[in-house]
Amino acid sequence: MDVDLRKLRYFVAVAEELHFGRAAERLHIAQPVLSRQIRALEKELRAQLLRRDRRATELTAAGSRLLEDAPALLAAAEAVRRRVAQAAVGQLRFTVGFMPGVTVTAAVRAMAARHPDLAVDVVRTSWDEQTRVVLDGRVDVCFVRMPVDRRGLRLRPLFAEPRVAVLPADHRLAGKASVGIAELAAEQLLQDPDAVPEWRDLPERLAEQRHSRPRLVANTVEEKLEYVAAGEGILVLPVSVVTFYTRPDVVHVPIEGIADSQVCLAWSAGRSSQLVRDFVESAAAALAG
Known part of the structure; x- marks a missing residue:
């Protein structure tokens, strides 16, 4: 049995939204059409993927499994499409x-x-x-x-480099020769905590301080440095990044006891x-x- 990629895209939209109406709007199709396509996919896979009642839509165990695997399949199909399109025009x-x-x-x-x-x-x-x-x-x-x-x-591993704490120039720790990761626990981290496993793994009593405010939305290094300069939080970055984006209102301090980038x-x-x-x-x- 071949998996229909169009139905798979429809399923991912529903699984991420957990709402057929919102998913249909996102996909620009009618909700009844979407419902029929999801039922057809369940029939093809011989598995119930979603439980739906008047109050909520939720994933089954099979649906959760498919949501884990589907993005890789869809990405691979998109990669093939891109490369074939390039080859077709002689690029x-x-x-x-x-x-x-x-x-x-x-x-x-x-x-x-x-x-x-x-x-x-x-x-x-x-x-x-x-x-x-x-x-x-x-x-x-x-x-x-x-x-x-x-x-x-x-x-393929290539190289490693130290990571540093990026702080406002007037920060209480700005003049130190180095800091420990625990010394930064009360600060607002302006990046995905998964990028700093040592931060994520700090004791739970410190985690309460770290998550006292919602993380600001910043997608680029430049945006994040603007927030640092404004005193909104800190970053933990490889030293090459902060030396490339040097600015007078931001400083960096070496961090003790954490792995290189x-x-x-x-x-x-x-x-x-x-x-x-x-x-x-x-x-x-x-x-x-």
């Missing part, structure tokens, strides 16, 4: 994603020298998107900062491509040199 391109603070010039030049007829593009990505751009085919490889969800990926090269585990293999070799050699 020989290779796209490299990178996180802020990571310089990819040497690796890109090495790849271009190895393949003179290949156009090598670069795309800046973010913490939330760094693996998604690989899985859905927007980039062929990406320089990612760990930790990441490894599902569907292959990873590990940078890896990531590409799709299900893809067999000589160009990807060549770039991995070129990147590793360029960074080693």
Whole structure:
């Protein structure tokens, strides 16, 4: 049995919204059509995916399992579509994603020298998107900062660098030679806590202080630094990022007792491509040199 990707997209919308009306609006289709498609998918999979009554819609165990696996399937299909479309118009391109603070010039030049007829593009990505751009085919490889969800990926470790606390210039800790992660526990963290496992793992008595206010919405490094400068919170970033985005109203202080930021090269585990293999070799050699 083949899984219908259109029905799978419909299911993901319902599973994320847990509301057929909102999902139908999101998909720009009529609600009765959506309901029929979900019933058809359940019939094809021989499993009930959703429980629905007058008050609520909720996932079954089978539905929860499908919601875990579906995004990877949809991303892989989108990646195939992108690469086929490029090939159809005769484009020989290779796209490299990178996180802020990571310089990819040497690796890109090495790849271009190895393949003179290949156009090598670069795309800046973010913490939330760094693996998604690989899985859905927007980039062929990406320089990612760990930790990441490894599902569907292959990873090649490249280098590591220290992480620092980024504080307002007038912060009480700004003049210290170094700080411990626990000293920052009462501060508002302006980034995804999963990016700082040591912060996430602080004792529960400190967690109450850390979550006393909702996290402000900031998607880019520039936005987050604006909040830091305004005294709204702090960041924990690799030292290369803060030295690249130097500004007089923000300082950085080394943090004791936390692991370095590990940078890896990531590409799709299900893809067999000589160009990807060549770039991995070129990147590793360029960074080693």
